[in-house]
Amino acid sequence: MTLDTTRRTFLKGAAATGAVLLIGVRPDGALAAAGDSAQFNPFVKIASDGTVTAIVKHVEFGQGPATGLSTLIAEEIGLRMDQIAYDFAPSNAALYNNLAFGPFQGTGGSTAMANSFQQYRTAGAAAREMLIAAAAQEWGVDAAELSIDEGVISGAGQSAPLGAFVAKAATLPAPEAPRLKDPSEFKLIGNPDIRRLDSAIKGDGSAMFAMDLHLPNQMVAMIKRPEQRGGLATGFDDSAAQEVKGYIMSAVLPNNAGVAVYAETTWAAMQARDAVEVEWDLSAAETRSSDEIEAEIRAALDAEPTYNVNKSDQAATQALLDGADQVLEQTFYFPLLAHAPMEPLNCTIEATEDGGIRLHDGCQLPTGPHMALSQIFELPMEKIEIKTMLAGGSFGRRATPDADYQVEAALAFAVTDRSRPVKLVWSREDDLRSGYYRPAFGHKVKVGLDAEGKIVGWDHRIAGQSIMKGTAFEEMMVQDGVDHSSVEGASDTPYQIPGAFFGLTDTEKATSTLWWRSVGHTHTAYVMEVMMDMAAKGAGQDPVEYRLSYLTGGADQDRLRGVLELAAEKAGWGNAPAGHAQGVAVHKSFGSYVAEVVEVSGSAEEGVRIEKITCAVDCGLPVNPDVIKAQMEGGIGYGIGHVMRDRITLTGGAVDQYNFPDYEPLRIGDIAAIDVHIVPSAEAPTGVGEPGTPPAAPALANAIAAASGDLRVSSLPMDENGVAFA
Incomplete structure (x- = not known):
C-alpha cells in the first residue's frame, strides 16, 4: 500500500488547541494526514495528552465493529485496549465509503471487518511510525531502536508516553509504506480475552442509543400509516386528539404516505395518533391475503x-x-x-445554525438518507450532517433502498416551521405492521x-x-x-x-x-x-x-x-x-x-x-x-x-x-x-x-x-x- 506524502503533513498550528494527530486512508488506499486542503477519511485521532480515538466508519448495533476496528488500530500502534476509545465517523461517502459497496457509506452484508481490515491496520501503523520518528529526533537516536508498547515509546535507554511526541509528530511527513506487524507480533488481534469496548456503558445504562436522545425543545412525531401497503392519506380530523394533554398538531406528509402527529412526549404522541381520524385512498393499496400470496408462489413453482x-x-x-x-x-x-430489532426505528432531525440540517440516527446506510435529505430540503450535501449513534439491533431493517424512516422524519420536520427539533418514534406495533x-x-x-x-x-x-x-x-x-x-x-x-x-x-x-x-x-x-x-x-x-x-x-x-x-x-x-x-x-x-x-x-x-x-x-x-x-x-x-x-x-x-x-x-x-x-x-x-x-x-x-x-x-x-x- 503506497502512502501519498507529497501534499499532506501533520496538522500545523496545533499549539493553539493542543496537537492532534489525524491519520486516515483514502478510498484508493493512500494515507492522509489531517490538515490537507482536500478531505480524506481519518481513522485515527491522537490528542496531545496521548488519548487515541478510533474513528469507526460502521454503525454499531451489536455486531462489534466499534471493538474490532479499534483493536486493529490499537494493535498496530502498540496500545492496550483500555488505552483506545472510539467515535463514529460523519456521513461522507467520498471519505468513509464501504469498499465493498463502491461509492456508498454503510454497514451490511457482514462487510465491516472485511472491507476495513487493511485500512485500519495501515492507519495505525502509520501513526506508530510517525510517533517513533518524532521520538527518535527528540532523543537523537535511530528510530529502528524504538518501539511502542502499552502506549509507551521506549528503546536506546529512553522511555516516555506517546503523548509527549504528538506535537513533534505533527511536523513530520506521513510514511509512504508503514510496516504492518507480522501476525507473530499480535497481542490483541486473535486474543480470546479481549472484551467489547461498549459492554460497560451498555451494562450501566450510560450508552446513548438513538432512542435515548432528547434535544431541548424537541417535538415527538409519530406517523399514522395506512394498514395496507400503497394507501394514501387524503385528509384527517384531529378534534379528538386536541383533548390529549401535550398534543401540538397534525399534518399530512407531503408524499401522502401518512399523517404526522406531533406532541410534547412520546406517550402523548401515541395517544393523539390513536385519536386522529384519517381519510384514506385505498384504490391502489394491496388487498391480497397470505393464502393468495402463497398460492401464487406455489403456482409459479409448478410453471x-x-x-x-x-x-x-x-x-x-x-x-x-x-x-x-x-x-x-x-x-x-x-x-x-419481520426484522423486529429490540430498539424500534427512530431518529431526530434539527436545523443547524448555519442553515443546514442535522440528523441523529443509528444510521446503517448514511449515503441514502444523506442524499434524500439534500433533495427534500434543497440543500447541498455539505449542509446535511448525519450524527451516527448506537442502535439497538437492525438485522437489515435500518438500511432501506428508499431511506424510509429518515425520509418520514425529514418530511415531518419540513412541514413545521423548523424552529423545534422533531424526534420520529416508531412503536413496536409500527415496526411489525408497517415495516419492511x-x-x-x-x-x-x-x-x-x-x-x-x-x-x-x-x-x-x-x-x-x-x-x-x-x-x-x-x-x-x-x-x-x-x-x-x-x-x-x-x-x-x-x-x-x-x-x-x-x-x-x-x-x-x-x-x-x-x-x-x-x-x-x-x-x-x-x-x-x-x-x-x-x-x-x-x-x-x-x-x-x-x-x-x-x-x-x-x-x-x-x-x-x-x-x-x-x-x-x-x-x-x-x-x-x-x-x-x-x-x-x-x-x-x-x-x-x-x-x-x-x-x-x-x-x-x-x-x-x-x-x-x-x-x-x-x-x-x-x-x-x-x-x-x-x-x-x-x-x-x-x-x-x-x-x-x-x-x-x-x-x-x-x-x-x-x-x-x-x-x-x-x-x-x-x-x-x-x-x-x-x-x-x-x-x-x-x-x-x-x-x-x-x-x-x-x-x-x-x-x-x-x-x-x-x-x-x-x-x-x-x-x-x-x-x-x-
Missing part, C-alpha cells in the same frame, strides 16, 4: 421458470432425472418475516439418485418476491433479469452437484421487501441442506459423510469440509445420548464457512427440546474471538427462533401481527446450550454478523427429522406445521 439462472440445460437435467433409480421431491414455503419484510419464497426441488445413491440430477425451482428490483440497487444486483439475492446460496452452492438446473420466477410484491439477516441464504440454505439430508437418507449413508463426498475440488470445498468435520467432532456426531437425535447443516455465506450440529430430545408430536447446538466457523483471521462467538450465538438464535414460531401474515393486505405476543422472539430457554469453535486461519477476515443464521434452521429441521421418523418440515414456521416444542 416453467422465467429465468434459467445458471444457463444450464434444463432438458438434460430432466433426462437425468427420468433415468434415475430414485427421485426425491420436496416443495418448500417460507413466509414473510423478508420476502415470501417457495422452492420446488427434484433430486435424482443412481443405484449407489449418488446424485445424478438436481432440478431446483425458486419463486418469490425480489428485494432488489425496482430499487436503486437493481442495476448492480440484477443480472440478465435475475436478482442474485433470490438465489444466492443455491445456484452458487459449493457442493459439486452434477446435472444441476436452477430456475427463478419473480412474483408480485405484497409488502415492502428488504434484506433480512443473511438475505437469500435464509431460505436457500434451508432447502439445500434439507435436500442433502434427504439424499443422504435415500442413499443409506451418513449425512456428514455424504456431504463431505460433494465437497471436493477447491478452496471453498476445503474450508467447508474443515468446519463440517470440526463441528461433527466437537458435537460427538453419531454418539448422541439415548433419547437424543442430531441434525447437521453446513453453508457458506458472506465469505465465511459455518457448520452446525443441533441435538434435540423428544419428538415433533410430544415436543422437541433443543439440547445443544455445536457450531464451527471459519471466518479467516479471527480478530476478536469473543465477538465472533457472540455473533455466532446471536445468529443461531435469530435463525432458530424465527423458524420455530414466527411469520407475518396478511388479511386483505393488512398485517395481522401486532407485537411480541403474536410475533414471539427467541426465549432464553429455547436453546439449552451453544458451543462455538473458531477455525484458526491466516486468511483475510470475513463476515460474522450473518453467517451463523443460515445453517441453524436446516440443522434443527434435520434433527427433528432424525427424532421423528423422517418428518420433513417443508413449510414454516415449524409450530404451525406439525412440530411442537417443549
Whole structure:
C-alpha cells in the first residue's frame, strides 16, 4: 500500500488547541494526514495528552465493529485496549465509503471487518511510525531502536508516553509504506480475552442509543400509516386528539404516505395518533391475503421458470432425472418475516445554525438518507450532517433502498416551521405492521439418485418476491433479469452437484421487501441442506459423510469440509445420548464457512427440546474471538427462533401481527446450550454478523427429522406445521 506524502503533513498550528494527530486512508488506499486542503477519511485521532480515538466508519448495533476496528488500530500502534476509545465517523461517502459497496457509506452484508481490515491496520501503523520518528529526533537516536508498547515509546535507554511526541509528530511527513506487524507480533488481534469496548456503558445504562436522545425543545412525531401497503392519506380530523394533554398538531406528509402527529412526549404522541381520524385512498393499496400470496408462489413453482439462472440445460437435467433409480421431491414455503430489532426505528432531525440540517440516527446506510435529505430540503450535501449513534439491533431493517424512516422524519420536520427539533418514534406495533419484510419464497426441488445413491440430477425451482428490483440497487444486483439475492446460496452452492438446473420466477410484491439477516441464504440454505439430508437418507449413508463426498475440488470445498468435520467432532456426531437425535447443516455465506450440529430430545408430536447446538466457523483471521462467538450465538438464535414460531401474515393486505405476543422472539430457554469453535486461519477476515443464521434452521429441521421418523418440515414456521416444542 503506497502512502501519498507529497501534499499532506501533520496538522500545523496545533499549539493553539493542543496537537492532534489525524491519520486516515483514502478510498484508493493512500494515507492522509489531517490538515490537507482536500478531505480524506481519518481513522485515527491522537490528542496531545496521548488519548487515541478510533474513528469507526460502521454503525454499531451489536455486531462489534466499534471493538474490532479499534483493536486493529490499537494493535498496530502498540496500545492496550483500555488505552483506545472510539467515535463514529460523519456521513461522507467520498471519505468513509464501504469498499465493498463502491461509492456508498454503510454497514451490511457482514462487510465491516472485511472491507476495513487493511485500512485500519495501515492507519495505525502509520501513526506508530510517525510517533517513533518524532521520538527518535527528540532523543537523537535511530528510530529502528524504538518501539511502542502499552502506549509507551521506549528503546536506546529512553522511555516516555506517546503523548509527549504528538506535537513533534505533527511536523513530520506521513510514511509512504508503514510496516504492518507480522501476525507473530499480535497481542490483541486473535486474543480470546479481549472484551467489547461498549459492554460497560451498555451494562450501566450510560450508552446513548438513538432512542435515548432528547434535544431541548424537541417535538415527538409519530406517523399514522395506512394498514395496507400503497394507501394514501387524503385528509384527517384531529378534534379528538386536541383533548390529549401535550398534543401540538397534525399534518399530512407531503408524499401522502401518512399523517404526522406531533406532541410534547412520546406517550402523548401515541395517544393523539390513536385519536386522529384519517381519510384514506385505498384504490391502489394491496388487498391480497397470505393464502393468495402463497398460492401464487406455489403456482409459479409448478410453471416453467422465467429465468434459467445458471444457463444450464434444463432438458438434460430432466433426462437425468427420468433415468434415475430414485427421485426425491420436496416443495418448500417460507413466509414473510419481520426484522423486529429490540430498539424500534427512530431518529431526530434539527436545523443547524448555519442553515443546514442535522440528523441523529443509528444510521446503517448514511449515503441514502444523506442524499434524500439534500433533495427534500434543497440543500447541498455539505449542509446535511448525519450524527451516527448506537442502535439497538437492525438485522437489515435500518438500511432501506428508499431511506424510509429518515425520509418520514425529514418530511415531518419540513412541514413545521423548523424552529423545534422533531424526534420520529416508531412503536413496536409500527415496526411489525408497517415495516419492511423478508420476502415470501417457495422452492420446488427434484433430486435424482443412481443405484449407489449418488446424485445424478438436481432440478431446483425458486419463486418469490425480489428485494432488489425496482430499487436503486437493481442495476448492480440484477443480472440478465435475475436478482442474485433470490438465489444466492443455491445456484452458487459449493457442493459439486452434477446435472444441476436452477430456475427463478419473480412474483408480485405484497409488502415492502428488504434484506433480512443473511438475505437469500435464509431460505436457500434451508432447502439445500434439507435436500442433502434427504439424499443422504435415500442413499443409506451418513449425512456428514455424504456431504463431505460433494465437497471436493477447491478452496471453498476445503474450508467447508474443515468446519463440517470440526463441528461433527466437537458435537460427538453419531454418539448422541439415548433419547437424543442430531441434525447437521453446513453453508457458506458472506465469505465465511459455518457448520452446525443441533441435538434435540423428544419428538415433533410430544415436543422437541433443543439440547445443544455445536457450531464451527471459519471466518479467516479471527480478530476478536469473543465477538465472533457472540455473533455466532446471536445468529443461531435469530435463525432458530424465527423458524420455530414466527411469520407475518396478511388479511386483505393488512398485517395481522401486532407485537411480541403474536410475533414471539427467541426465549432464553429455547436453546439449552451453544458451543462455538473458531477455525484458526491466516486468511483475510470475513463476515460474522450473518453467517451463523443460515445453517441453524436446516440443522434443527434435520434433527427433528432424525427424532421423528423422517418428518420433513417443508413449510414454516415449524409450530404451525406439525412440530411442537417443549
